[in-house]
Amino acid sequence: MANQRSFLLRMALFSKVRALSWDVSKPKGCPWAFLSTACEGSITDMVTEEKQRERTNLKESSQNHDFWRERLADQMLPLWRLNYEEQLKVKLESLKKNLETLEIRLRKSGTGDPKLAAKSEKLSSLLHPFMPSPVVDGYRNKSSFSINQGPDGNPKTVGYYLKSWGGSNIFCIQPSHLKDIPEKHNQVAQCFEAFLRQSTLGSPIDSWKGGLWHELIVRTNFLGHTMAIIIFNPQELSQEKLCVQTEEIKKFFLTGPGALCDLTSLYVKERTPRHQQLTPFQLLAGEPYLFEEILGLKVRISPGAFFQLNTSAAEVLYQTVGEVGQVDPNTVILDFSHGTGATGLSLAQQASQIFSMSLVGQALEDAKWTAAFNGITNWESHRGNVKEIMLQLSESQEDSRSLMALVDPSQCGLSNRVVQDIRNCKAIQRLVFVSCRPYGKSIENIIELCRPPNPDGNLLGEPFVLRQAVPVDMFPHSHQCELVMLFTR
Structure with a gap:
């Protein structure tokens, strides 16, 4: 019995009593009170109670837009609250x-x-x-957005990943408030989200198993030229259905609501496992490259090249x-x-x-x-x-x-x-x-x-x-x- 109690104490110590990376306030109450409660029940009870607590916190905060935005900012740009000199x-x-x-x-x-x-x-x-x-704000020339469910449950949300309270759920949070992302990148991301939500094709949720839509990459240069790259998982879709989807994307960004993005290049690319040969980028419309002026040089940048x-x-x-x-x-x-x-x-x-x-x-x-x-x-x-x-x-x-x-x-x-x-x-x-x-x-x-x-x-x-x-x-x-x-x- 003593050994069992000692085991439960160790398990409780290593479960959730630690500081959170996003620096939220600690739960009320003394940690030792939490340990005594854990020892009264089983480990299964502890896990169940923790999941219930997470669901309650999630329900209470799912509509709190500022809450999620602040957490994302703390995760992605931990120094954003300080002035630049600090x-x-x-x-x-x-x-x-x-x-x-x-x-x-x-x-x-x-x-x-x-x-x-x-x-x-x-x-x-x-x-x-x-x-x-x-340049201190909006300096990024490349942004990579993921596609998954948002805190409100909408599975067609374009943004950055953020873990829930207990870490068992992952959400996409729209990052339009982040100081490093230029307005042009946010505009393309919001338009692509609008395309996903009006599409009748299946939702992109459960990306770990391979959702249809995987990632949106936006690249820009000093002249304002914009390249959008949409990466997808073909799953079991036929080649005919994939062609229909690419044509719908092309139409949306060239003549539909997405035309306001004024894209210079539009690419799609099939995502493949790491051990397989990489698939090529498919140019749907526009120029194949971006060009940048740096220290008097004109530099060519391909869609997959590092810059x-x-x-x-x-x-x-x-x-x-x-x-x-x-x-x-x-x-x-x-x-x-x-x-x-x-x-x-x-x-x-x-x-x-x-x-x-x-x-x-x-x-x-x-x-x-x-x-x-x-x-x-x-x-x-x-x-x-x-x-x-x-x-x-x-x-x-x-x-x-x-x-x-x-x-x-x-x-x-x-x-x-x-x-x-x-x-x-x-x-x-x-x-x-x-x-x-x-x-x-x-x-x-x-x-x-x-x-x-x-x-x-x-x-x-x-x-x-x-x-x-x-x-x-x-x-x-x-x-x-x-x-x-x-x-x-």
């Missing part, structure tokens, strides 16, 4: 803690710069003040990369950045030569078009390894040039092969590492780049040492930013 202070303190964590990890790995240690400098002292975003979400701040980011990396006419850049190659291409006029090492698919084709259109002749795509580049450079007999690696990886970080190539190439004396998540996988990559050599392993080259860290705010109102870090040997 936001940057919060982010800077967070980055200092990240660098302190990195320093601890590096010391444990046996890494340390004797010169820095003698001066008792810490990595956090290398952090520069923030480079602010030129920085904040175009104005991206210009600040690219300029910062050039300054931190000390790029000059003698610099050869090995660019391991993902996306459309815009970072490397923006530095082409300053550098001797740019080798883009990691572009594939639409992104590669976009980069080739951008280079050709802007008359850039010192850029080329290279799918080989660093050794092949070094052989090519040695044959050019320009030994006075310096080699710099530029890294701006996706959220998955760098592959082990890329880390090893950079570490083991002695000619690379400078490394600029750009990260929108200076933690997690980025931290692991940095530790591998900075740790002592392991002759019995794959890291043979001299380790890198962090010299500068310059934050660029790409995402106002959120905790995220881009951190530009300079490493040297």
Whole structure:
């Protein structure tokens, strides 16, 4: 009996007694009173009571529009209540803690710069003040909206996902109040929601099992050109019915109520499981690409290609990369950045030569078009390894040039092969590492780049040492930013 009671106490402790991410007020009453109640009944009773409580809370708040809007804002943009200057202070303190964590990890790995240690400098002292975003509100050039039921139960709601009180339900909340989304994106989302609600085809609910309508992506540029991409799950619909649906979408946005969106491009795309081959984007109407002007370059952007979400701040980011990396006419850049190659291409006029090492698919084709259109002749795509580049450079007999690696990886970080190539190439004396998540996988990559050599392993080259860290705010109102870090040997 004692063991059973102890088990119930532990289960109650780990059930729901914790702070909520959206910072709502705690339930009334003392936690110990909750524990004593739990011990009187069974675990099943506790679960049932919790579900009843959630249904009651949901019923009471389902019509409270402001309640859901505020919760969504707290989830998506946790700094939205602060003025911009205060936001940057919060982010800077967070980055200092990240660098302190990195320093601890590096010391444990046996890494340390004797010169820095003698001066008792810490990595956090290398952090520069923030480079602010030129645009604070409505800065996004791309928004992704989901389709599911809203708090009112309507299964054809277009918005962002938000969990219910107990976490057992997920709702879509219309995000028109969020400070980072431009009005044009909200307009397209609202029109698509109107299309769904007038459609006689089945509801998109139960997206985990594969509802018909999955996602709406809206992309815009400085000129106001707008691309809408509708992603759907075909389920068991025949090809004939799918064609009818695509024609209805096309008619709605070209000549129907959605025409007010004045779309430049309209795409649809079939969603497929990750292990299957990706399906192509199907252009229903308009232009196949968006074009953006950035630092004097005209950049082509395909529907599936990555491009920085904040175009104005991206210009600040690219300029910062050039300054931190000390790029000059003698610099050869090995660019391991993902996306459309815009970072490397923006530095082409300053550098001797740019080798883009990691572009594939639409992104590669976009980069080739951008280079050709802007008359850039010192850029080329290279799918080989660093050794092949070094052989090519040695044959050019320009030994006075310096080699710099530029890294701006996706959220998955760098592959082990890329880390090893950079570490083991002695000619690379400078490394600029750009990260929108200076933690997690980025931290692991940095530790591998900075740790002592392991002759019995794959890291043979001299380790890198962090010299500068310059934050660029790409995402106002959120905790995220881009951190530009300079490493040297």
